[in-house]
Amino acid sequence: MRQGKYPFVIGFLAVPVTLYTVFVVSPYLQAFWLSMTEWRGIGAPRWIGFGNFERLLSDEVFWKAVRHHGVLLLALPLITIAIALFFAFMLNVGGGSRGGQRVGVRGSGFYRVVFFFPQVLAVAIIAVLFQMVYRPDESGLINGILVKLGLEPVFFLINPNLALWSIIAVLVWQAVGFYVVLFSAGMASIPTEIYEAAELDGASRVTMFFRVTIPLLWDTLQVAWVYLGIAAFDAFAIVAVLSVDSGGPDGATTVLAMEIYRNAFVYSRYGYASAMGVALFFLTITFAALTLRVSRRESVEY
Amino acid sequence: MSATPDTPSAHPAPPAGTTPAESAAPGATRRDVLRRAAAAGLLVTPVAGLLGACATGGGDSGGTEQATGEKTAQNPLGVKEDAALEVVIFNGGYGDRYATDVHQKLYQAAFPKAKIIHQSTQAVSTVLQPRFASGNPPEFVNNSGEKFLDFGALVADGQLQDLTDLWEAPSVDDPNKKVRDTVMPGVVEQGMFNTPDGQRKPYVLYYVSTVYGIWYSGKLFRENGWTAPTTWEQFTALCEQIKSKGITPFGYAGANAAYYMWNVILSQAAKVGGPEILRNIDNLEPDAWKADAVIQAARAWAEIGKHFSDKSFEGLKHTDVQLRQNQYKLAFYPSGDWLENEQKKDTPPGFEYQIMPMPSLTAADKLPHGAIRAAAGEGYFVSAKSKNPRGGMEYMRQMLSKAGARGFTETVGAATVVPAASEGYQFPPGVASSQAALRAAGQNVFNMMFDNWYKELDTEARTATNELMFGRASAEEWAERIQRRADAIKNDSSIAKFTR
Numbered sequence: 001m002r003q004g005k006y007p008f009v010i011g012f013l014a015v016p017v018t019l020y021t022v023f024v025v026s027p028y029l030q031a032f033w034l035s036m037t038e039w040r041g042i043g044a045p046r047w048i049g050f051g052n053f054e055r056l057l058s059d060e061v062f063w064k065a066v067r068h069h070g071v072l073l074l075a076l077p078l079i080t081i082a083i084a085l086f087f088a089f090m091l092n093v094g095g096g097s098r099g100g101q102r103v104g105v106r107g108s109g110f111y112r113v114v115f116f117f118p119q120v121l122a123v124a125i126i127a128v129l130f131q132m133v134y135r136p137d138e139s140g141l142i143n144g145i146l147v148k149l150g151l152e153p154v155f156f157l158i159n160p161n162l163a164l165w166s167i168i169a170v171l172v173w174q175a176v177g178f179y180v181v182l183f184s185a186g187m188a189s190i191p192t193e194i195y196e197a198a199e200l201d202g203a204s205r206v207t208m209f210f211r212v213t214i215p216l217l218w219d220t221l222q223v224a225w226v227y228l229g230i231a232a233f234d235a236f237a238i239v240a241v242l243s244v245d246s247g248g249p250d251g252a253t254t255v256l257a258m259e260i261y262r263n264a265f266v267y268s269r270y271g272y273a274s275a276m277g278v279a280l281f282f283l284t285i286t287f288a289a290l291t292l293r294v295s296r297r298e299s300v301e302y
Numbered sequence: 303m304s305a306t307p308d309t310p311s312a313h314p315a316p317p318a319g320t321t322p323a324e325s326a327a328p329g330a331t332r333r334d335v336l337r338r339a340a341a342a343g344l345l346v347t348p349v350a351g352l353l354g355a356c357a358t359g360g361g362d363s364g365g366t367e368q369a370t371g372e373k374t375a376q377n378p379l380g381v382k383e384d385a386a387l388e389v390v391i392f393n394g395g396y397g398d399r400y401a402t403d404v405h406q407k408l409y410q411a412a413f414p415k416a417k418i419i420h421q422s423t424q425a426v427s428t429v430l431q432p433r434f435a436s437g438n439p440p441e442f443v444n445n446s447g448e449k450f451l452d453f454g455a456l457v458a459d460g461q462l463q464d465l466t467d468l469w470e471a472p473s474v475d476d477p478n479k480k481v482r483d484t485v486m487p488g489v490v491e492q493g494m495f496n497t498p499d500g501q502r503k504p505y506v507l508y509y510v511s512t513v514y515g516i517w518y519s520g521k522l523f524r525e526n527g528w529t530a531p532t533t534w535e536q537f538t539a540l541c542e543q544i545k546s547k548g549i550t551p552f553g554y555a556g557a558n559a560a561y562y563m564w565n566v567i568l569s570q571a572a573k574v575g576g577p578e579i580l581r582n583i584d585n586l587e588p589d590a591w592k593a594d595a596v597i598q599a600a601r602a603w604a605e606i607g608k609h610f611s612d613k614s615f616e617g618l619k620h621t622d623v624q625l626r627q628n629q630y631k632l633a634f635y636p637s638g639d640w641l642e643n644e645q646k647k648d649t650p651p652g653f654e655y656q657i658m659p660m661p662s663l664t665a666a667d668k669l670p671h672g673a674i675r676a677a678a679g680e681g682y683f684v685s686a687k688s689k690n691p692r693g694g695m696e697y698m699r700q701m702l703s704k705a706g707a708r709g710f711t712e713t714v715g716a717a718t719v720v721p722a723a724s725e726g727y728q729f730p731p732g733v734a735s736s737q738a739a740l741r742a743a744g745q746n747v748f749n750m751m752f753d754n755w756y757k758e759l760d761t762e763a764r765t766a767t768n769e770l771m772f773g774r775a776s777a778e779e780w781a782e783r784i785q786r787r788a789d790a791i792k793n794d795s796s797i798a799k800f801t802r
Contacts, residue, residue, distance in 0.1 A: 136614035
């Protein structure tokens with residue numbers, strides 16, 4: 001076995017490494033190179049150094065998109081994790097103890113399935129669904145009810161102050177199910193004796209949630225935070241399909257991927273779009289590095 | 303020229319790399335999980351890079367053998383009779399049957415030995431970009447749809463065949479008449495582009511005659527005793543009446559078709575201030591958008607938006623709003639004359655689409671009431687670096703023959719730029735009324751090109767127009783921000799400039 005080690009290892013690595021190089025590394029390098037050029041999609045790209053990046057600095061729409069990522073980065077993980085934790089707690093522990101076993105609220109098996117539904121749907125379908133939900137006239141799901149009640153319709157995607165939050169609501173709605181399952185699995189691995197002990201000490205459900213569940217779930221929470229942070233840097237499909245005027249009104253919901261798409265495929269500015277891609281790359285990598293650094297501290301062992 | 307919104311394909315949001323069980327297993331190292339998650343995050347990043355990977359390779363193969371044949375009366379462009387011809391058609395609103403059933407049959411009849419390779423696509427640039435990059439483009443291209451190839455970039459790279467020979471050649475039906483004299487005035491000019499060395503050459507054939515205006519239902523108006531208004535006072539008075547009947551007087555779709563509305567404002571401006579208002583805008587002249595006539599038009603229409611439209615339309619797509627008109631819930635809708643064909647399925651019998659020009663805004667308008675925006679739409683070009691560019695031009699000559707143009711009209715129900723081919727054809731009521739309006743306008747026909755030349759200016763105008771029409775910006779602010787973008791484009795050396 002010892003002599004055959006290297007051919008064996010190489011034999012396994014060759015294919016994935018080649019695939020990775022061809023489909024991941026080389027497009028990255030090319031995007032970096034293109035970001036230093038001016039290229040309209042036809043003919044040879046022209047080298048312009050950091051010209052595209054200088055332009056980025058004074059591009060209002062780019063900064064608007066970056067700000068939106070900032071909002072998403074705070075709101076999406078916070079809201080999603082809060083809701084998912086609450087649901088997971090209610091589904092697994094919230095029902096009290098039965099025969100020494102912690103159980104969820106009545107019907108939790110059913111809810112578990114229902115919460116996971118949005119995760120099964122394709123993102124584009126969700127966006128189309130919410131077009132119907134948010135429609136500004138009486139044929140919209142929400143506004144139809146409001147109009148019937150004699151109220152003024154709410155312009156979810158048209159009102160510039162509301163549009164981004166309407167998009168965030170969809171992202172949260174779609175993500176919650178997955179994190180309920182993730183947190184449920186985490187909670188299942190928390191030893192029941194700890195809950196029993198807490199119960200004997202007279203801890204209420206709220207205390208149990210904050211003093212027992214959250215500390216012992218810390219690992220899982222961090223994973224969720226990283227995932228949702230990455231999702232906050234994307235949001236392309238929902239914005240592209242759902243928002244008014246592709247990221248509108250007046251850029252109120254635009255995100256970087258939307259602007260990359262617009263610059264590359266509408267304006268034929270492939271070089272500039274690549275520069276935005278590179279900027280997004282550095283934003284994502286900074287976020288990932290920061291999160292790893294911050295999460296280095298030890299969690300509670302049990 | 304259809305209002306296709308940008309609908310990019312979706313890609314999944316959450317990076318699914320780890321199963322819940324895995325991450326929650328007591329011993330599984332959290333840092334591994336995080337690393338994997340971070341790596342998954344990196345994967346989401348540069349979209350354009352992947353595309354670049356296949357698109358920049360290759361280069362000019364340079365000396366492509368180009369086929370030529372002997373020039374004769376039957377073959378004035380000197381096509382090599384057995385040279386193959388590859389035709390790429392955008393399969394959109396007009397389909398591709400007009401090409402396979404009409405034009406290609408005509409070409410085949412003229413050159414029985416030629417082999418025609420037909421291809422149709424809904425994403426022209428996706429299919430053709432690598433072919434241009436590798437120096438092997440098809441002869442004939444219908445460059446249209448949401449993903450059309452940037453004309454400016456094609457011109458700058460010398461990819462387009464100079465069509466002068468075609469326009470100067472004798473026409474198929476009458477050898478004493480040049481092809482250029484068989485088409486409507488302005489068609490050749492519309493397809494002219496500035497070359498990098500400062501000349502202007504005809505590179506593109508715009509084939510379909512398009513008339514823009516405001517549409518209403520003949521039936522609805524007849525039943526209510528309304529007539530199409532010609533002055534602004536009549537227009538606002540009628541809007542009042544329509545509103546009191548519970549019908550929305552005017553509206554357009556803000557979600558994806560705001561350009562229908564800037565088209566209205568600029569057409570109005572052209573009537574107030576004359577067609578040079580639009581030429582200045584196209585030529586990126588300083589303060590072209592801030593001209594009095596433009597501001598006046600914007601202000602007038604913003605008032606219509608405020609009093610006679612429906613705020614919810616900003617969130618609707620063009621098909622939604624058009625459907626509302628078909629349901630008699632909306633009176634006036636601005637569009638081009640593809641509208642009738644587009645709505646065929648939803649139009650109730652007897653609806654009877656009718657077009658009207660913009661009502662005259664002032665008594666001192668430079669253009670008479672009948673003046674209308676008419677243009678040639680749907681661009682076709684021949685690749686200069688293909689193997690058989692002469693064949694491509696001959697294909698165009700056949701398209702522009704009476705039989706070719708008539709066949710197109712009969713197949714898709716739209717008029718072409720060859721007036722002789724539409725004579726006596728029984729158009730549906732909408733196109734009939736737009737053709738009549740075009741005839742009535744006579745010489746008072748105007749057009750604008752900036753949205754074709756500078757996509758970014760189109761986007762800015764759309765966004766600004768929504769802000770204006772739905773009450774978030776004044777006419778001055780509207781003009782100011784579009785002008786700022788026009789100036790930025792003018793000062794940007796990377797964008798090829800065009801003038802007319």
